[in-house]
Structure formats: structure tokens, C-alpha cells
Amino acid sequence: MRWGGQGEAGRTAAAALLALASAGLSACVDKADQPRPVAQGDPARGLAVIEAVGCAACHTIPGVAWPEGRSGGDLAGFGARPFIAGRLPNQPGVLTRWLIDAPSLDPGTAMPPMPLNQAQARDVAAYLYTLDDD
Ligand code: HEC
Incomplete structure (x- = not known):
């Protein structure tokens, strides 16, 4: 039960990280022409x-x-x-x-x-x- 709970939290954290990473990547592309x-x-x-x-x-x-x-x-x-x-x-x-x-x-x-x-x-x-x- 506790493991299941932690796994869930881990997956949520991983998804959040992925979302952050891709947001970061598109921000880079958007900023290619910026100072x-x-x-x-x-x-x-x-x-x-x-x-x-x-x-x-x-x-x-x-x-x-x-x-x-x-x-x-x-x-x-x-x-x-x-x-x-x-x-x-x-x-x-x-x-x-x-x-x-x-x-x-x-x-x-x-x-x-x-x-x-x-x-x-x-x-x-x-x-x-x-x-x-x-
Ligand atoms: C004796 C005159 C002279 C001095 C002093 C000088 N520059 Fe220049 N600079 C030039 C010339 C001439 C060009 C154009 C070079 C070319 O097109 O080959 C230039 C080009 C540049 C460019 C590129 C500009 C562009 O439109 O792409 C920058 C940036 C620059 N200088 C910054 C500086 C900075 C910062 C300093 C002081 C640390 C400095 N320069 C000192 C003569 C000078």
C-alpha cells in the first residue's frame, strides 16, 4: 500500500519534470532570436x-x-x-x-x-x- 502510494507520487513527479523539460525546450526555441x-x-x-x-x-x-x-x-x-x-x-x-x-x-x-x-x-x-x- 505504501509502495503503491510512493509509486504514484514518483510518476506524478516524473510527469511534472517531463512537462518542465519540454516547456524549457520550447522556451529555448522561442528565444532563438532574443538577446x-x-x-x-x-x-x-x-x-x-x-x-x-x-x-x-x-x-x-x-x-x-x-x-x-x-x-x-x-x-x-x-x-x-x-x-x-x-x-x-x-x-x-x-x-x-x-x-x-x-x-x-x-x-x-x-x-x-x-x-x-x-x-x-x-x-x-x-x-x-x-x-x-x-
Ligand atoms: C578605433 C575604432 C574602434 C574602437 C576603439 C572600437 N571599435 Fe568596435 N568596431 C570598429 C569598427 C570599424 C567596426 C566595424 C568592423 C567591421 O565591419 O569589420 C566595429 C565593430 C564592432 C562591433 C560589431 C558591430 C555590428 O554592428 O555588428 C561591436 C559589437 C563592437 N565593434 C564593439 C566595440 C566595443 C564594445 C568596443 C570597446 C571595447 C569597441 N568596439 C571599440 C571600430 C572600433
């Missing part, structure tokens, strides 16, 4: 890094009042763009590498290597992914 959170990245720290290293000398960046550089393009809406510089997949790992050393991904790019360590690049990427509307 990607960067594991361990802190957007607030990222903004501070952006200001410290001077990205805005070349880019107009929402949240940075001055300067509003033009040579690198406007980063408004960057979080919702599918590509970095129109040709690399806009994914956290690619973006952090781009931020540290863009020419290693594309020798022809005019974006210079930036003096960021991994953690700083993750923070900057996390901030850029908050810029999801134009």
Missing part, C-alpha cells in the same frame, strides 16, 4: 569598462553620452542582431573574442584589438546584449 545573456557577465560593470577603454570614440553606444563615434557604427540594437559586423554569428563566445581581438576573427576589420581581459569582455558583451532595440 543572449552572457554567463557571469555583469552589464553594469560592462558599461564601466566601455567608458574606461573608450569604445565610444568609434561607436555611438546607448548609455554613453559622449563621445558618439561614427567610424565603428551605432551599437543600438546590437543585442538583437544575428551577426557581428554582418558576417560572424552573434554568440557570446564569438563576441567576447571579437571584443578582445577582432582582427583574429577577421584580419581585414578596422576594429582594433582592445585591452580587455576575458572577464571584462564578458561584462562588455553582457552590456551589449542589453541593447536589444534600435
Whole structure:
């Protein structure tokens, strides 16, 4: 009798887990085009890094009042763009590498290597992914 009861509870729990798992999967599919959170990245720290290293000398960046550089393009809406510089997949790992050393991904790019360590690049990427509307 007790076993039967526990089995019932176990089946219910398993069904609930399955339901959760499939809900999670469809949520992933739905979010494929949405901004990607960067594991361990802190957007607030990222903004501070952006200001410290001077990205805005070349880019107009929402949240940075001055300067509003033009040579690198406007980063408004960057979080919702599918590509970095129109040709690399806009994914956290690619973006952090781009931020540290863009020419290693594309020798022809005019974006210079930036003096960021991994953690700083993750923070900057996390901030850029908050810029999801134009
Ligand atoms: C000396 C100017 C310069 C500086 C400084 C600079 N960038 Fe760039 N950046 C560029 C240029 C030019 C491009 C376009 C590259 C291309 O299309 O090959 C670019 C491209 C990008 C892109 C891709 C934009 C898109 O629309 O896909 C991102 C994101 C980016 N930069 C972020 C940053 C961040 C963050 C910093 C500071 C850590 C920074 N950049 C510093 C010049 C610069």
C-alpha cells in the first residue's frame, strides 16, 4: 500500500519534470532570436569598462553620452542582431573574442584589438546584449 502510494507520487513527479523539460525546450526555441545573456557577465560593470577603454570614440553606444563615434557604427540594437559586423554569428563566445581581438576573427576589420581581459569582455558583451532595440 505504501509502495503503491510512493509509486504514484514518483510518476506524478516524473510527469511534472517531463512537462518542465519540454516547456524549457520550447522556451529555448522561442528565444532563438532574443538577446543572449552572457554567463557571469555583469552589464553594469560592462558599461564601466566601455567608458574606461573608450569604445565610444568609434561607436555611438546607448548609455554613453559622449563621445558618439561614427567610424565603428551605432551599437543600438546590437543585442538583437544575428551577426557581428554582418558576417560572424552573434554568440557570446564569438563576441567576447571579437571584443578582445577582432582582427583574429577577421584580419581585414578596422576594429582594433582592445585591452580587455576575458572577464571584462564578458561584462562588455553582457552590456551589449542589453541593447536589444534600435
Ligand atoms: C578605433 C575604432 C574602434 C574602437 C576603439 C572600437 N571599435 Fe568596435 N568596431 C570598429 C569598427 C570599424 C567596426 C566595424 C568592423 C567591421 O565591419 O569589420 C566595429 C565593430 C564592432 C562591433 C560589431 C558591430 C555590428 O554592428 O555588428 C561591436 C559589437 C563592437 N565593434 C564593439 C566595440 C566595443 C564594445 C568596443 C570597446 C571595447 C569597441 N568596439 C571599440 C571600430 C572600433
